[in-house]
Structures are given as structure tokens and as C-alpha cells.
Amino acid sequence: MHSPERLAELVRGVGMTSQRTRDRMVERLAAQGIRDPRVKETLAREPRHLFLDEALAHRAYEDTSLPIGHGQTLSQPWIVARMTELVLQEAPERVLEVGTGSGYQTLILSRLVPELWSIERINALHRRAAERLRLLGARNLHLRLADGGHGWEEAAPFDVILLTACASELPTALLAQLAGGGVLITPLADARGRQWLTRVQRQGDQFERRRLEPVRFVPLLEGVIR
Numbered sequence: 237m238h239s240p241e242r243l244a245e246l247v248r249g250v251g252m253t254s255q256r257t258r259d260r261m262v263e264r265l266a267a268q269g270i271r272d273p274r275v276k277e278t279l280a281r282e283p284r285h286l287f288l289d290e291a292l293a294h295r296a297y298e299d300t301s302l303p304i305g306h307g308q309t310l311s312q313p314w315i316v317a318r319m320t321e322l323v324l325q326e327a328p329e330r331v332l333e334v335g336t337g338s339g340y341q342t343l344i345l346s347r348l349v350p351e352l353w354s355i356e357r358i359n360a361l362h363r364r365a366a367e368r369l370r371l372l373g374a375r376n377l378h379l380r381l382a383d384g385g386h387g388w389e390e391a392a393p394f395d396v397i398l399l400t401a402c403a404s405e406l407p408t409a410l411l412a413q414l415a416g417g418g419v420l421i422t423p424l425a426d427a428r429g430r431q432w433l434t435r436v437q438r439q440g441d442q443f444e445r446r447r448l449e450p451v452r453f454v455p456l457l458e459g460v461i462r
């Protein structure tokens with residue numbers, strides 16, 4: 237783990253390091269179908285390597301998920317780009333993310349949406365992400381240590397709710413915190429345990445579900461680890 241001092245040092249060096257590798261990552265993402273220029277610009281600019289332990293930082297721009305400790309993973313760049321595109325398609329004002337993890341997806345979203353709330357259930361990850369995001373100057377962002385399955389009642393309703401961990405059923409508390417016309421984007425496991433990126437749109441009391449592509453995420457779990 238970076239000490240806060242080391243992280244601050246690395247943040248000051250942002251832009252000096254890895255720009256070429258980042259550009260190549262974004263070229264690969266574009267070739268894989270990522271179109272939104274806002275997503276491409278943001279991924280090309282933001283320092284993904286600062287969201288990993290120093291020993292793994294050199295692999296930050298490979299198209300792969302990477303361990304962040306506590307059995308959790310930083311999602312692969314493609315999935316971050318894809319989910320960010322799906323979020324932006326809704327032109328949302330208020331977005332809730334469940335599963336802050338390293339905070340990388342959080343940083344990307346915070347640069348692109350007006351106001352963002354993000355919940356993590358593992359205290360060590362929550363604190364580390366909060367420190368990084370503060371040092372990187374993320375704004376209009378609210379972080380909380382909690383079980384995200386219950387959502388963030390006081391801040392609801394949300395135009396988009398994004399889960400970065402896989403549920404086996406749609407969490408009803410989250411559906412209830414969607415605004416009218418709002419969208420929940422989540423990996424969802426089918427009866428055979430295969431995971432699908434799924435988009436659920438609220439229309440009054442109806443929830444229209446659309447299955448997108450197969451994905452692989454860590455599971456959505458209950459409770460808080462302090």
C-alpha cells in the first residue's frame with residue numbers, strides 16, 4: 237500500500253508517468269467499441285496506476301482486472317469504460333455507485349457526472365479510496381462505509397445506480413431509490429451462476445430489464461467489515 241506521503245508524491249508526478257501507455261490503452265478500448273469521447277479523454281488522463289499497490293502499478297494499463305487486497309479487484313479498463321458509457325447515456329444528475337473498491341471507477345465518474353455518491357463495505361478499501369480521491373481532487377463526491385445493498389436513503393432518488401459487484405437478485409432497496417425513468421446498471425447472476433451486465437429501467441412501478449453482455453465481477457456481499 238502507498239503511504240499517504242508516497243501517494244501525494246506520486247500524484248504530483250501525474251501526467252509525467254505512463255501517458256503513452258494510457259494512450260495505448262484508450263486506443264485498444266476504442267478498437268473494442270468504446271466510442272464516447274468524454275470516456276476516452278477521461279481514461280487517457282486519469283492515473284489508473286495510483287489505484288494499485290506499487291508492486292502492481294506497472295500492470296495498471298493492461299486490459300485486465302487486478303487485485304486490490306481483501307479478495308477484491310480493480311475492474312479491467314474495458315468494463316470501467318463500458319459502464320461509464322452506459323451511465324453517461326442517461327445524462328444523469330445524481331449517481332450512486334455501490335462498491336467503491338479502489339476508487340478508480342469512482343474517480344472516472346466523478347469527473348463526468350454532476351454529483352456522485354459511492355458506498356464501500358470494507359473499511360480498509362473505503363479509507364484508502366477516500367485518501368486517493370481527495371489527493372486527486374475529486375469533487376461533488378460523497379463516500380460512505382456501509383452495506384450498499386441498502387442504498388443511500390437520504391440522497392435518493394438517483395438517476396443512475398451502478399453496482400460494481402455482482403448481485404444474484406436485484407436489491408429491492410436500490411430499485412426503490414431510482415428516480416422515475418432512472419436506470420440501475422449491474423452485473424446480475426443467472427440461475428446457472430453466469431453473470432450478465434444488466435440494465436434495469438424504472439417506469440413508475442414497473443422495472444424493465446435488459447441483459448447486455450457476459451461479465452465477471454466479485455460478489456455483492458452483505459454487512460460491513462470495520
Ligand code: SAH
Nearest residue numbers: 310311335337338356357384400401456457
Ligand atoms: N469499482 C471498483 C470495483 C471493486 S470490486 C474498482 O474498480 O476498484 C467490488 C467492490 O464492491 C469491492 O470493493 C467490494 O468490497 C464492494 N462491495 C461488495 N458488496 C458490497 C456492498 N453490499 N456494499 C458496498 N460495497 C460492496
